[in-house]
Amino acid sequence: MKILEIDIETAPNVAYVWSLFDQNVPIDRLVAPGYTLCFAARWQGSREIMFHSVWTDGPEAMIAKAWALLNEADMLVHYNGKKFDVPTLNREFVLVGMVPPSNYHEVDLYQVVRRRFRFASNKLDFVAQQLGLGSKVRHKGMQLWREVMGGVEKSQRVMERYNKGDVRLLARLYTKLLPWINNHPNRGLWVDNPSKPVCRNCGGTHLKKNGSEKRFTLSYNRFKCLDCGANLRSRISIKGQRNANIMV
Numbered sequence: 001m002k003i004l005e006i007d008i009e010t011a012p013n014v015a016y017v018w019s020l021f022d023q024n025v026p027i028d029r030l031v032a033p034g035y036t037l038c039f040a041a042r043w044q045g046s047r048e049i050m051f052h053s054v055w056t057d058g059p060e061a062m063i064a065k066a067w068a069l070l071n072e073a074d075m076l077v078h079y080n081g082k083k084f085d086v087p088t089l090n091r092e093f094v095l096v097g098m099v100p101p102s103n104y105h106e107v108d109l110y111q112v113v114r115r116r117f118r119f120a121s122n123k124l125d126f127v128a129q130q131l132g133l134g135s136k137v138r139h140k141g142m143q144l145w146r147e148v149m150g151g152v153e154k155s156q157r158v159m160e161r162y163n164k165g166d167v168r169l170l171a172r173l174y175t176k177l178l179p180w181i182n183n184h185p186n187r188g189l190w191v192d193n194p195s196k197p198v199c200r201n202c203g204g205t206h207l208k209k210n211g212s213e214k215r216f217t218l219s220y221n222r223f224k225c226l227d228c229g230a231n232l233r234s235r236i237s238i239k240g241q242r243n244a245n246i247m248v
């Protein structure tokens, strides 16, 4: 299974505003819509973090590279990518007349964090620090974006470090949260003729029987993955458990 950990950075929309406070900006005051500045991505299990940007590749080659990676991926891992990174990239693709990349699954760790835990903040930086996974690369805020867009090479290198740092954090968070992901695409489907049961979340084969689980009118064997800690159950119900006296 090809799992792509990905994070993008974008340039802001530019608009004329009459005031700084509590603005609702009509479309005719928009000077220039935002665009993708750069992205960093890593194939899970690889050491190399890829980086492509408008200043290293040019906008078109960067977008083509992102498309090729998404097209190759079976699954993306991102942080709020369902709402941000993926639709942003899709917009870039359609703007240059590209067709959609092949279908892929998505694991949005932001949604996992929101659904399964109650942290004081759901921001990647905060959650990663709470879990002892490190923190985001520090930078000087909006000034960095101004300098990156203005062509300051030193700042572009900082942006690259920042973007790659996010992918590194994302990868660590994915490993940490793996057993907490309920609807993870089933990795067993990517193993040809598995000789042993395969963990849905991590693809590991060290599974321990863990009682049975009752669902609706049937019982299933329950397992715990010793590799990642995920709770699993057999797909086929335990034979002989059909009980005609159970009503639905």
Ligand SMILES: [Zn+2]
Residues within 6 Å of the ligand: 199, 200, 201, 202, 203, 204, 225, 226, 227, 228, 229, 230
């Ligand atoms: Zn597992």
